[in-house]
Amino acid sequence: LAKTTQPISMDSYEGQEVNITCSHNNIATNDYITWYQQFPSQGPRFIIQGYKTKVTNEVASLFIPADRKSSTLSLPRVSLSDTAVYYCLVGDRVSGTYKYIFGTGTRLKVLA
Amino acid sequence: GAVVSQHPSRVICKSGTSVKIECRSLDFQATTMFWYRQFPKQSLMLMATSNEGSKATYEQGVEKDKFLINHASLTLSTLTVTSAHPEDSSFYICSARPGQGGSNQPQHFGDGTRLSIL
Numbered sequence: 001l002a003k004t005t006q007p008i009s010m011d012s013y014e015g016q017e018v019n020i021t022c023s024h025n026n027i028a029t030n031d032y033i034t035w036y037q038q039f040p041s042q043g044p045r046f047i048i049q050g051y052k053t054k055v056t057n058e059v060a061s062l063f064i065p066a067d068r069k070s071s072t073l074s075l076p077r078v079s080l081s082d083t084a085v086y087y088c089l090v091g092d093r094v095s096g097t098y099k100y101i102f103g104t105g106t107r108l109k110v111l112a
Numbered sequence: 113g114a115v116v117s118q119h120p121s122r123v124i125c126k127s128g129t130s131v132k133i134e135c136r137s138l139d140f141q142a143t144t145m146f147w148y149r150q151f152p153k154q155s156l157m158l159m160a161t162s163n164e165g166s167k168a169t170y171e172q173g174v175e176k177d178k179f180l181i182n183h184a185s186l187t188l189s190t191l192t193v194t195s196a197h198p199e200d201s202s203f204y205i206c207s208a209r210p211g212q213g214g215s216n217q218p219q220h221f222g223d224g225t226r227l228s229i230l
Contacts, residue, residue, distance in 0.1 A: 032216050032218070034218045034219070036221075041203070041224065041226065042223050042224060043116075043118070043205045043206075043207070043221035043222050043223045043224045044156070044205075044207075044221045045221070046114070046218050046219075046220055046221075049216075049218045051216070087155070087156075089219075099158070100146065100158050100219070101158070102148075102155045102156040102157070102158075103155060104155055105155055
């Protein structure tokens with residue numbers, strides 16, 4: 001199964017770019033990589049998804065190397081409101097059913 | 113788009129009570145929904161996969177008779193915690209994937225249900 005590994009925590013200052021890397025050595029050929037943001041007592045919120053190379057949307061960029069064994073979420077110019085836990089998720093279809101394993105997540109703290 | 117509504121947001125009840133949690137995809141159809149549990153300061157743990165029109169698939173260690181899942185339509189899945197006990201207290205979160213097919217459709221999550229059993 002595609003288990004993910006992320007740094008447990010990171011600190012940053014307002015206005016800085018933050019890069020969070022996720023390792024997923026056992027990613028399957030058909031799996032996409034999805035990143036979520038979670039605030040306390042809320043469900044995870046979708047940030048971005050990609051399969052390979054680079055994906056960018058209005059809030060983040062996702063960089064995926066050719067071997068797809070890792071991915072990096074890039075948050076440009078973070079603000080205090082970006083303080084949250086960030087999860088990368090790689091789906092794995094086993095015998096026709098989906099197995100999703102959330103890693104520990106990265107607790108990002110943005111400082112003023 | 114891709115809004116998932118979960119209800120109720122918080123439940124406090126006595127031990128032995130059964131509690132039903134609803135998960136609705138508001139603006140899309142979802143043949144597959146997922147139920148997770150999250151303990152404080154921990155990650156989400158997948159409990160079961162809910163498939164429209166068929167039986168749910170439970171993860172190892174999750175009692176299917178304890179956590180009843182019904183996915184009666186393409187927009188609604190319910191989780192019933194039967195005869196709840198204090199150790200069932202947790203944050204329960206559902207998610208739904210639009211459409212069918214491969215893993216290129218991301219899950220979209222509800223805002224969770226905080227269950228507290230006294």
